[in-house]
Structures are given as C-alpha cells and as structure tokens.
Amino acid sequence: MSENNRDGKRTARERLAVEREKQKAAEKRRRALIVGAAVVGVLGLAAVIGVVAANAGKDDQGSAGPVVAPSGANGEENLAIPVGKDTAKSTLTVWEDFRCPACQSFEKTYRSTIHELTDAGQLRVEYRLATIIDGNMGGSGSRNAANAAACAQDLGRFTPYHDVLYDNQPPETDDAFSDDAKLIELAGKVDGLNTPAFRTCVEDGTHDGWVDKSNEAFGKGGFTGTPTVLLNGKNIFQDQTMTPDKLKQQVQETARG
Template sequence: MSARNNKANKAAARERLRQEREAQAKKDKTRRQLIVVGSTIAVLAVAGGISYGVIQSNEPDHWESVSKEKTVTAPKNSDGTNGTNVVIGKPEAKKTLELYEDARCPSCAKFEQGVGETIKKDLAAGKYKVKFVGATFIDNMDQGEGSKNALSAMGAALNVSPEAFSDFKAALYSKEFHPTESKDDFAKDSYLLKVADSVPALKGNAEFKKNVEDGTYDAWAMKMSGAFDKSGVGSTPTLKVDGKKVVVEGTDTPPSTATEFNTAMDRALKG
C-alpha cells in the first residue's frame, strides 16, 4: 500500500470517527432535552393535579350548596321560616311534644320501635301534638349522606300528608328497614323508595318518587338540620315538653319503652 493511500485511508477513518462522534453527541443532546421536557411535563402534571385537587376539595358539595340557597321549596303541611315548623296531631291539643331525631340514629330507631305506636294512639286521641325536628349530625360523624337524604325524603312524604310522613318515618326506623349506623343505605334513593313501598299512601305515588329522586326538598332538609343545630339539643332522641326534657325519672335518659314513655309523659303533661 502506498504512503499516499495509507494517509488517505487514515484521514477517511478519522473523518468517519468524527462524524460518528458528532452523530452520537446529537443523539445524547436530544435525549437530554427529551428527559428535561418529560420531567418538566411531569412536574407540571403533578402541580396541576395538586392544584385541581385543591380546587376540587374547596368546592362545596351538593348538600353544602343547597344549604346556602335562599329560596327553599318547603313541603305542604309545614309552616314557619323555610317550612321548618313541622307539627303533627290535632290542632286543639294543648301540649306539644318536641321530638328531635336523626334518621340514622340507632337509639332513635329503638325509641320509635318501642314507643312509636303509643305516640300514634296519643295523637289520634288528641293527648298532645308532636313537633318534629330533624338532625343530620351522624352524616358529619361518619362522612355520609343518609341522614340528609332521608330527611329530604321525609319532606316529600310530608308533602303528601302528615299521616304519610308519620308512617314513612316509622318505616325508616323499623327493624325491617333501619340499617346499622355504619351503613349509609339511606343515601340511596332506591333504598328510600323501597321503604316507601311499605306505606300505602306512598307506594306507586309518582309525585313522591319524583320529589325524592329530584331532591326537591334537599334545601328544606338542610334548613331543618340548621334548626336542630340552633336548638341547643346535643343528642338524639331528645324529647321535650314545655322546654323541659322528658326522661325516665331519676335519669337523663329518654324513655325507650311504652311503659317508660307513658309514665314520663304523664308527669311532663301535668307539669
């Protein structure tokens, strides 16, 4: 091989090596740029996700939103501000039993199962009236919606009639339908409608069904819950006559049987 050819071959080899190095350098630069861009996108995505999550967490949920509504659709057979005055019984009855209950409350279910029929008979006899005040604090404790949703459905039943309201409330608290406190079955409209099917005035009632599914009385339920919060009552069930608690004598416990209730109410009505 001539010296000239040898030099030319070496020069060609060096040129190929230079070109290969430049090509590799471009690839490495491009790869680094892609990594930077990808990392930037990932950071922005995470930041955006966090920002979106913060925005979402700060947005009021449905119940919080309706609680702020100024115009409230109140059910028939209610009166007072926003329809939160719900009184069941004969108007001529001189005394009023104030009854504070939360739909998900197991103690309320026990009370209704033990005393509900007695109250129904007393109302029919005009012995006293019942002022119902609904609470939703168990939802706040257990992160649920059942107390609020059931209260709204009770509004839909009240819109049908006071009797439908009382019968539906009794069905909600019955052994057959009342769930354990940890189960939020009342949050489902379908479950509430199943309970309502046990009440003749509500079974197949298209208007009642629509009001439950549309949440017609959701805002009313929140106003009612607000009335409970302002009442100063701290637990359910709570019973009052003339502003005084109705309890088993010698205790601070509400009655849970018909016998206990009759004794406590006779004492309260005389007082």
C-alpha cells in the same frame, strides 16, 4: 444595454419580487396570529365569565338548592312537621336523625304511646329533622331520608313512612339511606305513597335545602345529640325516670287541666 446588464436587472427584480412575496406571506401570518390570539382571548374571557356566573348561582342557592318546606310544615321558618291536633294541650318536640340508633330506640319504646295520645287529641308532636350522623360518619343517608320523609309529608303520609324508615334503619355505619332506590322501595310499604310525585321529589332532592336549614337550627339550638325530646319545652329524654307510662300520665293530666 449589454446582455449582462439586462440579466442583472432581471435577477434583481426577481429577487425583489420574491422578497415582496415573502413579506406579504409574513404579514399574513402576523395578522393570522393577531386574530387567533384575539379569538383565544375572547373565548378565555367568556370561560372565566361563565365560571364566575356559575359559582355565583351556586352561592345564591347553596349546594342543596332553595329551601322548599314540605306541605303543612310550621313553626319558626316552617321547620317543624306537625302530627296531631292543634287543640292538644301538650306539645312534644322531637329532634331526630333517621340514621341515629338512639332515635330508633326511642321510637320503638315510645311510638305506640305517642300514637295513642295523638289519636286521642291530647298530644301534638313537632318532628324536627337533623343530619348529625352524616356529619359524624360521612355519607348523605340522614339528609336523603329526611328529604324523603318530607316528600311523604307532601302526600299526607309522613307518620307511616317515618315509622317504616325506623323499622328498616340500617346499621349506623351503613349509609344505605343515601340510595334513592332504597328510600323509594321502602315507600312501597306505605299505602298510596310510591307515586310518580313521591319518586320525583326523592330523586330531585326537593327538600334538601329545607333539611339543611333544619339541621342548622338544631346546631343553633345548643342541643347535644339526637334524639332530643321536649315536652312543653322541658327536655324529658334526659329524665332517667321517664317511661312511656309516665309520659302518658303527664300528657293526660295536662289535658284534664
């Protein structure tokens, strides 16, 4: 065999070897791309499943979490916070919003009379909480304050904290009650309330779901605004002649039978 033929064969073999190496390299790249795509696909599927699962969880609990009624709440779906003796012959149902200026006005006008009648065992009050100012003005102060009041109920301090909130109510456009620190600060005005249990309840929004449920009941009740005040089922807040003395007279007459 001539030298030229041998050189030609070596060159051909070398070219073939190089081509094979190229093919091997290309095959490795192809396999790597396939594996990478598979991994990305699996991760993407996992992410989708995670999002669906997370959203499913939110749908199950709602944005405010589970409905946890405060201690001692009663009435339909445990949406009422009772104050006074069960043996009282008159029941005053008060729908309120802690951001509502008209509610503050009602409280300041009728508070001492209501306390007198409940202390005497002649009147039982059912407080029901709404959040219509949050809906009208924006913010979350109505809900947060209502949750904090429910937390106070858990510790047997609802009435004094309820009164403190109205005594320190911010202007309607000021969402100051959305600040947990503010609500906790005000708890310091009530003996025995500013405790770790109360602070945790406020900061965790333990009763937010219950507050939302109460507000839904307010809407379904067909009421036009807060406060809505019912004495033995009759709307007395719409009675232009109603006064604290008249309320006291009606409750005492019912108590006497």
